[in-house]
Amino acid sequence: MNKRPTYSIVAPIYNEEGNIPDLYKRISHVMDSTGEPWELICVNDGSKDRSLEMLQGLAREDERVRVINFARNFGHQTAVTAGIDHASGRAVVLIDADLQDPPELILDMIERWKAGYEVVYAIREKRMGESWFKLFTAKMFYRLIYRITDVDIPVDTGDFRLMDEKVVQVLRAMREHNRFIRGMTSWAGFKQTGVQYVRQARHWGETKYPLRKMIRFALDAITSFSYFPLQIMVYVSGILGVLAFLAIPVVALLRVIYGMEFFGGQATTIVLVLLMSAFQLFFLFILGQYVARVYDEVRGRPLYVVASRTGFDGLSGVTPPTAALTATPEAERVGEVSEKDAS
Numbered sequence: 001m002n003k004r005p006t007y008s009i010v011a012p013i014y015n016e017e018g019n020i021p022d023l024y025k026r027i028s029h030v031m032d033s034t035g036e037p038w039e040l041i042c043v044n045d046g047s048k049d050r051s052l053e054m055l056q057g058l059a060r061e062d063e064r065v066r067v068i069n070f071a072r073n074f075g076h077q078t079a080v081t082a083g084i085d086h087a088s089g090r091a092v093v094l095i096d097a098d099l100q101d102p103p104e105l106i107l108d109m110i111e112r113w114k115a116g117y118e119v120v121y122a123i124r125e126k127r128m129g130e131s132w133f134k135l136f137t138a139k140m141f142y143r144l145i146y147r148i149t150d151v152d153i154p155v156d157t158g159d160f161r162l163m164d165e166k167v168v169q170v171l172r173a174m175r176e177h178n179r180f181i182r183g184m185t186s187w188a189g190f191k192q193t194g195v196q197y198v199r200q201a202r203h204w205g206e207t208k209y210p211l212r213k214m215i216r217f218a219l220d221a222i223t224s225f226s227y228f229p230l231q232i233m234v235y236v237s238g239i240l241g242v243l244a245f246l247a248i249p250v251v252a253l254l255r256v257i258y259g260m261e262f263f264g265g266q267a268t269t270i271v272l273v274l275l276m277s278a279f280q281l282f283f284l285f286i287l288g289q290y291v292a293r294v295y296d297e298v299r300g301r302p303l304y305v306v307a308s309r310t311g312f313d314g315l316s317g318v319t320p321p322t323a324a325l326t327a328t329p330e331a332e333r334v335g336e337v338s339e340k341d342a343s
Contacts, residue, residue: 003037005064005088006089006090006091007036007038007093008039008041008087008088009041009092009095010092010095011043011083012042012043012076012080013043013044013045013051013055013097014046015049016047016049017049017050020097021054022099023099023103024040024065027106028040028062029103037064038064039066040064041067042097044067044068044070045079046071052067052069055067066086066310066311068082068306068309069306069309070306077180077181078304081171081179082304086312091162092162092163093109093161094159094163101158101160105122105160105197109122113162113164116191117191119161119167119191120162120194121194122157122160123157123196124156124158125156151187153186154194158182161182167188167190176293178296236279
């Protein structure tokens with residue numbers, strides 16, 4: 001039976017064949033310098049390139065590398081969740097495979113963890129190689145989340161962080177489908193601190209968060225930790241009601257002064273109807289977002305489906321979570337899962 005690692009490094013992988021060699025090399029160099037046992041858990045999130053082949057090759061060469069292979073693409077946050085579910089270290093580090101977040105910063109996180117902190121998150125002091133639009137929208141997103149959510153989520157932070165096993169146990173118990181890991185970590189509490197760093201440009205490939213996914217991610221973050229979009233409906237309807245109430249005597253007075261022709265015609269009515277319809281449809285959309293998330297939870301489907309696992313043989317304390325579906329042992333050996341299991 002293998003010795004339990006002190007550190008588990010979790011890296012979600014989606015079409016990262018150009019980054020995997022450098023990711024492994026840099027993480028190995030950093031973690032070997034600690035002189036403590038560690039493991040690298042790579043979650044292949046339905047990659048269409050050679051990522052899975054390369055990861056399995058690394059796992060054969062280095063017994064500290066573990067590979068979780070999804071049956072299809074389930075998304076970045078779900079891939080991170082799978083890595084957390086399978087981690088056995090006393091501390092778990094989340095890091096993306098694009099090398100924008102430097103593995104060398106893990107040493108600073110470990111130092112803070114050993115000083116008594118149970119969550120050490122990385123704060124993006126500066127972001128390199130990103131467009132003004134991405135920088136602006138990211139800045140607005142983090143500040144909006146900070147102001148309207150019910151938990152204190154640090155601004156300018158991503159998923160790059162170290163978490164003590166006590167925090168990991170809390171996250172494993174949180175099985176909601178629309179996940180926002182950095183918010184869930186803040187909600188868990190415990191003693192937290194941050195370390196600043198300069199986020200580098202992407203080492204290879206393209207971003208996995210285009211505008212469409214950024215919007216969906218923002219909706220998940222807001223609806224998971226805030227009722228503000230629902231509450232604002234009350235404020236807007238109240239304002240419109242007051243304006244309508246005040247408009248009654250104003251219109252009546254103007255018609256007395258200027259005659260019945262004032263405010264005549266259909267143009268004003270059409271504009272008001274269109275305005276009210278726009279407000280109603282917008283708030284129906286907001287309400288629908290919350291209803292859709294309730295529907296996701298009621299269905300009770302697993303968060304992800306594991307087609308195969310590599311490098312976990314003989315490990316203690318690693319069991320498939322109850323809220324995930326794992327292939328049968330026969331399917332796991334060949335890296336496949338039946339259509340019935342995956343549905």
